[in-house]
Amino acid sequence: MTVLALMRHGQSEWNLQNRFTGWWDVQLTEKGEAEATRAGELLSEAGVDFRQCFTSVQTRAIRTLWLALHSMDRCWLPVTKDFHLNERHYGGLTGLDKAETAAKHGDDQVKIWRRSYDIPPPELEAGSEFDLSKDPRYDGIDVPATESLKLTLERVLPYWNGTIAPVLTGGTNTIISAHGNSLRAIVKHLFDVSEDDIVGVEIPTGNPLLIELDDALKPVSARYLDADRAKTLPAIK
Numbered sequence: 001m002t003v004l005a006l007m008r009h010g011q012s013e014w015n016l017q018n019r020f021t022g023w024w025d026v027q028l029t030e031k032g033e034a035e036a037t038r039a040g041e042l043l044s045e046a047g048v049d050f051r052q053c054f055t056s057v058q059t060r061a062i063r064t065l066w067l068a069l070h071s072m073d074r075c076w077l078p079v080t081k082d083f084h085l086n087e088r089h090y091g092g093l094t095g096l097d098k099a100e101t102a103a104k105h106g107d108d109q110v111k112i113w114r115r116s117y118d119i120p121p122p123e124l125e126a127g128s129e130f131d132l133s134k135d136p137r138y139d140g141i142d143v144p145a146t147e148s149l150k151l152t153l154e155r156v157l158p159y160w161n162g163t164i165a166p167v168l169t170g171g172t173n174t175i176i177s178a179h180g181n182s183l184r185a186i187v188k189h190l191f192d193v194s195e196d197d198i199v200g201v202e203i204p205t206g207n208p209l210l211i212e213l214d215d216a217l218k219p220v221s222a223r224y225l226d227a228d229r230a231k232t233l234p235a236i237k
């Protein structure tokens with residue numbers, strides 16, 4: 001049995017301000033830092049011998065991992081950073097206030113943009129202040145103009161299959177520090193969640209989801225380590 005911990009970053013500045021973030025790089029709040037430190041304590045208490053970590057190239061996920069590893073006294077663990085684990089790109093919604101956007105376009109439309117499987121938000125306009133195509137961390141990478149969850153999964157899955165799955169299959173207990181929607185994509189794949197049911201799956205900040213995987217990388221158990229802040233998990237098939 002191999003153990004995988006999926007950890008969404010702690011609260012970010014734009015989570016607090018209720019703004020669409022996506023690929024935009026924002027910092028953790030003090031509360032987010034505390035969540036990350038607590039996540040590390042919970043991972044330690046779980047008593048799992050973690051040996052490998054993966055994260056995105058976004059500061060909030062990287063720092064969450066650093067803070068968690070620090071409180072686990074495991075700063076020495078290898079960490080691989082890759083843009084395939086980035087948050088889904090929120091396109092033209094990036095930077096907008098979620099409540100103001102709902103007031104303007106209606107709750108139903110915003111829910112479709114946020115949670116539908118295959119309807120992406122409007123594209124980010126060329127020359128937008130949130131255009132990241134010149135950011136050095138994305139040298140040689142085709143930065144998307146928007147992403148649905150489906151497109152996010154199509155980005156994450158080759159990385160999962162090519163890089164993460166072989167590590168897990170080799171029996172290495174692994175932590176992935178990433179984002180609400182890149183983790184929803186992984187959960188959809190691992191738990192074989194339908195396109196309809198993934199709409200209702202939410203991932204809380206800074207609350208590690210501990211999953212035991214069999215040799216075929218099918219979940220045999222799953223639980224949030226902070227039970228008081230747990231969200232409903234998809235059924236194990």
Ligand SMILES: O=C(O)[C@H](O)COP(=O)(O)O
Binds near residue numbers: 019021022090180181
């Ligand atoms: O990118 C964002 O705004 C958040 O990380 C996730 O937002 P959501 O819950 O609106 O998809």
